[in-house]
Amino acid sequence: MADVVLKDVEKVYAGGVKAVRGAHLQIADREFVVLVGPSGCGKSTTLRMIAGLEEISAGTIAIGGRVVNDVAPKDRDIAMVFQNYALYPHMTCFENMAFGLKLRHFPKEEIRKRVADAAQILGISELLERKPKALSGGQRQRVAVGRAIVRKPDVFLFDEPLSNLDAKLRVEMRVELHKLHERLATTMIYVTHDQIEAMTLGDRIVIMDQGEIQQVASPLSLYDEPYNRFVASFIGTPAMNFLDGVLEAKGDALEFVGDGGEVRVPIGAEMAKKLSDHAGKPIVLGIRPEHIHDEASGAAVKAAAKVTAKVEVVESLGDQKVVYFAQGAHTFIGKLDAHVPVESGRPMCLIFDANKVHFFEKVQGRNLTCRVERYEAPDLAKLPQPVGA
Amino acid sequence: MNAMKAQIPMLLWIYCALSILLLLAVRRTRHYPLYILKSVWIGFTVLAFVWVVLMSGATNQEFALRPASVFGELSEYPYTFRSLYGFHSWYLPLLLWLPLWSWAGKAERGSRLRKGLWVALGALTLFFLVPLLLIFKRFDWSAYSHFGENYAHAWRVARMGDYFFNSILVSACAVGLSTIVGSMAAYALARLPFRGREALIAALVGSMAIPGFLLVVPLYVMMRSWSVGNFSFMDSRVGLSILYAATSLPFTIFLLTAFFRSLPSELAEAAALDGATPLQIFSQIYFPLAAPGLATAAIFNFLGVWNEYNFALVFVTNPEFRTLPVGLYNLQVSQQYAVNWPALFAGIVLLCLPTFAIFVALQEKIVAGLTVGGVKG
Numbered sequence: 017m018a019d020v021v022l023k024d025v026e027k028v029y030a031g032g033v034k035a036v037r038g039a040h041l042q043i044a045d046r047e048f049v050v051l052v053g054p055s056g057c058g059k060s061t062t063l064r065m066i067a068g069l070e071e072i073s074a075g076t077i078a079i080g081g082r083v084v085n086d087v088a089p090k091d092r093d094i095a096m097v098f099q100n101y102a103l104y105p106h107m108t109c110f111e112n113m114a115f116g117l118k119l120r121h122f123p124k125e126e127i128r129k130r131v132a133d134a135a136q137i138l139g140i141s142e143l144l145e146r147k148p149k150a151l152s153g154g155q156r157q158r159v160a161v162g163r164a165i166v167r168k169p170d171v172f173l174f175d176e177p178l179s180n181l182d183a184k185l186r187v188e189m190r191v192e193l194h195k196l197h198e199r200l201a202t203t204m205i206y207v208t209h210d211q212i213e214a215m216t217l218g219d220r221i222v223i224m225d226q227g228e229i230q231q232v233a234s235p236l237s238l239y240d241e242p243y244n245r246f247v248a249s250f251i252g253t254p255a256m257n258f259l260d261g262v263l264e265a266k267g268d269a270l271e272f273v274g275d276g277g278e279v280r281v282p283i284g285a286e287m288a289k290k291l292s293d294h295a296g297k298p299i300v301l302g303i304r305p306e307h308i309h310d311e312a313s314g315a316a317v318k319a320a321a322k323v324t325a326k327v328e329v330v331e332s333l334g335d336q337k338v339v340y341f342a343q344g345a346h347t348f349i350g351k352l353d354a355h356v357p358v359e360s361g362r363p364m365c366l367i368f369d370a371n372k373v374h375f376f377e378k379v380q381g382r383n384l385t386c387r388v389e390r391y392e393a394p395d396l397a398k399l400p401q402p403v404g405a
Numbered sequence: 406m407n408a409m410k411a412q413i414p415m416l417l418w419i420y421c422a423l424s425i426l427l428l429l430a431v432r433r434t435r436h437y438p439l440y441i442l443k444s445v446w447i448g449f450t451v452l453a454f455v456w457v458v459l460m461s462g463a464t465n466q467e468f469a470l471r472p473a474s475v476f477g478e479l480s481e482y483p484y485t486f487r488s489l490y491g492f493h494s495w496y497l498p499l500l501l502w503l504p505l506w507s508w509a510g511k512a513e514r515g516s517r518l519r520k521g522l523w524v525a526l527g528a529l530t531l532f533f534l535v536p537l538l539l540i541f542k543r544f545d546w547s548a549y550s551h552f553g554e555n556y557a558h559a560w561r562v563a564r565m566g567d568y569f570f571n572s573i574l575v576s577a578c579a580v581g582l583s584t585i586v587g588s589m590a591a592y593a594l595a596r597l598p599f600r601g602r603e604a605l606i607a608a609l610v611g612s613m614a615i616p617g618f619l620l621v622v623p624l625y626v627m628m629r630s631w632s633v634g635n636f637s638f639m640d641s642r643v644g645l646s647i648l649y650a651a652t653s654l655p656f657t658i659f660l661l662t663a664f665f666r667s668l669p670s671e672l673a674e675a676a677a678l679d680g681a682t683p684l685q686i687f688s689q690i691y692f693p694l695a696a697p698g699l700a701t702a703a704i705f706n707f708l709g710v711w712n713e714y715n716f717a718l719v720f721v722t723n724p725e726f727r728t729l730p731v732g733l734y735n736l737q738v739s740q741q742y743a744v745n746w747p748a749l750f751a752g753i754v755l756l757c758l759p760t761f762a763i764f765v766a767l768q769e770k771i772v773a774g775l776t777v778g779g780v781k782g
Binding site (some may be wrong): 067069088095100103104105120167382405 | 676679681693
């Protein structure tokens with residue numbers, strides 16, 4: 017049981033490439049934190065630095081209050097699950113799981129008991145005598161998780177553990193990992209590039225881009241209050257639409273006018289207060305595809321902005337339609353009900369939900385409408401309680 | 406006779422080079438006609454060995470009179486064929502054999518045509534084997550019953566038994582030593598980042614280009630002056646083993662570095678997190694996983710060391726410690742004008758048996774191990 021604290025952690029590779037810059041992160045005990053971001057954003061490097069597999073160029077990492085910068089991986093009391101499982105091919109599953117305990121000179125009885133318990137939790141009791149070669153991908157992944165949990169470490173690290181599995185198995189394993197966290201009540205740090213995994217698993221999510229932490233927040237706050245344009249575009253599928261334009265003062269109120277003058281979105285009084293400094297300046301409007309409605313379903317929207325746009329492409333998902341629109345220089349995506357009649361090539365009248373839009377600085381990309389902090393503290397009450405506590 | 410003697414090593418070299426080329430070509434191109442060529446080639450090798458084995462059971466006089474032995478009688482084949490079947494074209498069945506074989510191979514599995522073709526092929530084979538068997542039967546085998554006597558002579562009088570033991574001892578020590586040291590060095594070169602690693606690998610590869618015989622004089626000087634207490638590198642089986650191990654190290658390291666590189670590095674990381682020290686990661690994870698590569702390296706080194714002649718000749722002068730190749734040569738030289746050829750052949754068989762057995766049994770594996778690292782395994 018331990019918290020993990022990163023202070024100004026940097027990683028500079030030999031060629032001078034900065035993989036991670038000034039990473040600041042406080043992970044509470046028993047918390048499930050997910051590091052997410054596009055490839056090359058430094059999330060795996062951060063995880064490997066916590067594990068001790070990469071040297072830390074600057075800053076400190078503390079596990080359970082102990083600075084571990086110069087502590088060998090084996091003495092950090094952590095366990096890691098790798099993307100390609102990294103099972104020892106010449107050992108049976110039992111030997112794979114017992115390896116760490118054997119090296120730590122646990123008595124034989126204790127080893128057998130712990131492995132049997134872990135195997136039972138993961139449903140792999142029948143596979144213990146097999147070698148990894150004789151297992152399917154999902155089974156291998158379970159053995160790899162089993163190898164991590166038999167040691168009862170302070171912190172679990174997962175490096176894209178599900179990305180080698182097929183889609184169906186991935187969902188199953190995701191649910192099981194969630195249950196495992198509830199059951200073990202141990203700190204877990206999880207790296208993925210899949211935002212759905214991140215949103216479903218994490219108590220808090222750390223979004224990284226180009227080696228920098230963009231935002232740390234719970235899944236819902238990330239979606240509702242993205243700190244900047246990168247976070248807004250990374251969370252949610254299809255991604256948030258961005259429209260360039262200016263804020264125009266209209267008496268007391270403000271109105272967003274998109275480039276070309278066709279898209280006009282009125283701004284409510286509350287939001288206008290926050291944006292008053294930016295009147296007359298170029299700005300970026302962000303709206304999620306699910307907040308763009310057709311005329312019928314848009315009737316219920318309180319603050320509606322009418323936009324007429326040409327339908328370019330229609331993708332049918334069964335329960336929904338993803339529609340690509342073009343309006344002058346703007347292109348955007350809307351998520352409509354499957355039964356709305358849409359014809360490509362035809363103009364269509366749309367309703368933007370003006371209460372759900374975000375405004376971003378044109379250059380910095382900072383979100384102007386939400387006064388959120390980059391770092392959100394963990395909600396300690398929600399964390400799983402250790403058994404017997 | 407002398408002119409022929411001078412030709413033999415050259416021919417042997419060409420033969421070896423062609424064999425290796427052929428094996429590699431077959432593996433690389435997967436061109437199936439080449440497989441037939443390979444089989445024929447291996448057939449010739451086996452025949453040559455059979456001849457040596459035959460001769461090791463003959464008398465000296467038989468060797469002088471009929472050096473080609475039963476193979477010399479093969480020229481009788483057309484005549485035997487004609488007298489047996491009554492027609493001249495003895496080569497016809499042979500010509501028919503190959504197309505029939507390929508047709509049978511291509512015919513649908515389990516079909517009646519295929520079965521029929523196989524029966525026809527069998528009959529045809531029998532057809533041209535019968536005259537051959539007749540020749541074999543007619544041959545006077547009475548001169549080839551001296552195996553026991555010849556081998557006993559080689560083993561005891563010519564001291565091949567002692568030399569065999571020396572060879573086994575030296576080869577085993579050298580191969581063991583070079584495998585252990587080489588695998589550790591290769592692991593370090595493949596896995597541990599340190600300054601000058603590339604230069605070290607380059608130096609090792611470069612050192613493979615130096616012919617061992619060039620080193621004889623400096624080695625002689627060094628080994629004579631290096632002695633610890635009673636131990637001297639000269640005239641010692643341990644000294645010779647160490648020398649062999651050292652000379653086979655560059656190749657071993659080169660081969661195994663490629664092998665270790667082909668193993669995933671996550672295993673080391675997983676083991677490090679599991680609590681293994683670097684030495685444990687090597688000995689418990691990577692060493693067992695490198696078994697195929699280790700086997701290839703060990704077999705190659707064994708073949709090299711077992712047949713080594715130059716170093717064994719120069720650095721061991723005490724007859725007690727001679728290895729087989731030197732002993733064999735000595736047998737021939739010491740008898741000079743009254744050579745007991747069959748005993749010499751018996752010695753050759755003893756020398757060849759281990760290597761021949763290894764090569765026949767593991768030939769595919771050796772080539773497979775050599776190509777590791779080329780493709781991601």
